[in-house]
Amino acid sequence: MTTVSAPRLSIRVRLRGVGAGLGRWVSHAGYLQKWLVLGTFIGIIAGLGAVAFYSLLRLASHVFLGLIGGYFVPQPAAEDGFLGTPNFPTWWLIPIIVCLGGLLSGAIVYLFAPEAEGHGTNAAIDAVHRNPRMIRSRAVIVKMIASAITIGSGGSGGREGPTAQISAGFGSLLARTLNLSPEDGRIAVSMGIGSGIGAIFGAPLGGAVLAAGIVYREDFEVKALVPGLISSSVGYTVWGLFQGFTPLFGYSASNYRFDQPIQLLWFAVIGVVAGLVGLAYAKSYYSIAGLSKRLQVPRMLRPAIGGLAVGLLALAVPQVLGTGYGWVQQALDRSTLMALPLWIVLVLPFAKILATSLSIGTGGSGGIFGPGIVIGGFVGSALWRLVEPLGQGMGVPLSPAPFVIVGMMACFGAIARAPLAVMLMVAEMTGTLTILGPAMVAVGIAYLMVRRTDATIYRSQLLDRTEAQSARLHIGLPLLGRVGVAEAAVSPRVLLTTDMTVSNAITRLESAFVPGAPAVDTDGRFQGTVDMAVLRKLTAADDTTIERCVDAAAPTVSDGADLGEAIDALPEGHGWLTVLDDEHRVSGILAIGDVVRAYHATLRSDERIVAQVSADSGITYIRIAPSSPLAGHTLAERGLPDGVIVLSVRRGEEALLAAGSVELCAGDLVSVLAPVNMLAAVRALLAPG
Structure with a gap:
């Protein structure tokens, strides 16, 4: 029989004892104490996880693209602002390197944690709704390694997916270890998502708002907002201690002032185009993901095929390799953006969409949040290049930065169904808040366009809290x-x-x-x-x-x-x-x-208690007739006379409490509490004739 050694067993027993003790403390702690402690723990892990993954990604990029391929991608301002290698020293190696990265990533995921494929944020959202305890620690580690290889070898992906899964996975671990209530478990995982993304982007406020808004398409989890402020702030502080507190793209538009109302017209145009491009992003990603699943090849080989295609695309458009943040940095500056050929600037949004869909949609590991931000930035830069000849007299700013920043906000804020969170995050990433006012026009238009189609880049999102099983x-x-x-x-x-x-x-x-x-x-x-x-x-x-x-x-x-x-x-x-x-x-x-049995017993007990409240009241059971004016309507729409209470509605074997939203149907058996002198009138209303 397989046994566990005494020292190992002793350590496990001690750790479980500690977990049980903390769990008891959490269950009895006040709201402030509980979330101050849990938020701090989650924030520390989010910050450390972001630092660890960033370091791993830099190492992978240096080895694959740098040492092997001789190519170094551009970097954003907070990461030394390096402009990158001007061309490929050995061009034919690039497709091979990206293909190799996809092959290694696919093999690691397939062999050790198949659930780690694709983008991690969607999996974390799924855990919030389905089971906040479901994220395995193994999946988090595999996600880190596989994503570093995918993106470091040139695959198009974002680094926020792994960091979100690290901190969300820790929230899931807390839910299991401390036996958190389901509600607290969901909040802990949501906090992990927001603080992980907020840390890696250096955007704590946006991360906190994201924790509350990312899990629904048209709702907001208010209970996660305040705890999210704590965890996101701590995560950002830990990140800054290691990587500095400079915004990711520097202070890109710190001198911008909105003083030309005509600019609202251009921002509205950005909103329209960004909304359409966001829809194309979601459609392309899930179309290629679906096509990949139908390929008659081993699962672990699919990311390699996607990587090869991305490598070939990069020979024509090198800006699609890696995260693309360095190229957004260059697009924010007039001189470097004007130095790029116009056709490259115009094709960039669509090339990045295709590259991300091929890299992550085929089973590679990485985030789709970051590429969405980059795609939006490329949309803004392309529009600025087209209207730049009109000059400042027509409201076109001298610098492309306002267009690029608003494009980032509008494109991904709309398709992620988190407009407020993404607006704040981009404002923090670019070190400017002055653009938020006019940017709201673009973000609002883009969001309304996407909302009409019910599309989202995160398919694990629910519509709102009423769609969740517990809320229903x-x-x-x-x-x-x-x-x-x-x-x-x-x-x-x-x-x-x-x-x-x-x-x-x-x-x-x-x-x-x-x-x-x-x-x-x-x-x-x-x-x-x-x-x-x-x-x-x-x-x-x-x-x-x-x-x-x-x-x-x-x-x-x-x-x-x-x-x-x-x-x-x-x-x-x-x-x-x-x-x-x-x-x-x-x-x-x-x-x-x-x-069900306990609920029915309580319902019957309550009916007996209510019947004894007043001597002149009684309970009667009436079956709704097809001719009743209440059939086909909710109680909120029609209701009953004052003094009459519907206690329950039984529909076949199903027992429903008579909430105002319950629609009565012919054949329902309704229990009604009413004064004795009104029972006959109620019966005539529910079952006339």
Whole structure:
């Protein structure tokens, strides 16, 4: 039997004890204490993660493009402002290098953490909605290495995706280790997204707002904003201690003053064009990603094919290689932008879209936030080159910087469905706030254009909070918040230990007729859950333990929580979750059937209590007739006479609480509380004839 050495086991037990102790403190701490501590921890990891990935990326770029290819990409102002190598010393090596980077990246992701492919921000948003505990630590490490290789070898991608996944992964780790409530877990992961991106871009305020706005297309998670301010500020401070506090693109338009109203016309044009280019970006990326999945080649080879195509494209348009931030820096300056051929400036936005789609959409690892900013900057520079001959008399600024900055804000702010956050981030990245006023015209127009199509670059975003599973349940079933988990949970039929053999675990699960069970260590502390389907796929020897099969990210809920929190913790597709006490020990199991049973019992109890409130009131059950004026309408639209309360609506086997948004249908069984002298009138209204 495989065993764990005593020293290793002792360290694990101690760490779990520390985690359990911190978890108890967090569960009883006040709002300020909790988020000050958690926000500081997440911010420190975000800053250190950003520094670590930036250093790894610089090393990869130096090795692949620099030492092997003899080509050094331009750098933005905060990173020495190097103008880059004027041409390729050995041009034929460039496609080979980018292809090799894609091959290495694809192999690492495929072999060690397949979920790390593509752009990390989307995966982190998905974790916020589905299960804030689901981000594996292994995926974070793989994401860092694979992204550094992809981008460092010339692939077109952003460095914010890996940094967002690092800090979001730490938030996910906190959710698991401290047994955070589902709501706190979502906030922790959202904070990680915002603080990671804010740190790597040197934009703390934008990062904090991004934490609250990136998870929805048309909503704002207010509860994540204030904690996000703490984590993003700490992350930025840590980043600055190592890399300095100079804005990424320097103080690019610090002298700009909006004093010509005619410029609003040009900013409106930028908004229109940026909105259209943003839509093209999303369409191109997901089209190529879909095409890549249909290719009849091994999965790990797809990024290599994309890399080869990007390398060939770079022979004509070298600006597509890497992040592109250095080229945006050059576009901000009149002299360097005018030195570029006009056709290059005009084709750049579309070439960068194609390169990013080929690099990341085929399975390469990297972010799509950064390229979106670069694409928007290229849109602004192209428009400035076209209208520059009109001169300042027509409101065209002498410097292209205002056009480039507004293009960055409008293009990606619209397609990311986070206009306010991206506006603030770009303002911080360029060291200017004076352009925000007129820029709002461009950003507003671009956002409204994208909103009409319902498009987004982050497909894990939900429309708003009402679309989330937990929000839907709380609106329709508010009694969930009054029923304790301890009242509904049942004892587990099977409790496995991590040193149990695979064959023994399968026998135990089969005997109890259950698809899975919680697993605990030798000290009795919860480690995760084990699924029968996973065990049956193993071909290992019978004496192999189940330790490596344990899902540490499995959903859990505290025994002091209510059913609303339990539903929040239950990801889509899971039928049960484990209930834990303050010591991180298993106290029960809660399945969907248990939730429904406890809810119905509470509903029936409330009906009896309400019926006793007044001697002249009574409850009656009425089935809605097709001829009822309420059929096909919500209670908010039609309602009932004063003094009459609809307690519940039963539709087949489904029990609904009578919220104003519930639409009544013919055949619904409605329980109504009303004065005795009004019951006949209510019956005539609901079931006339």
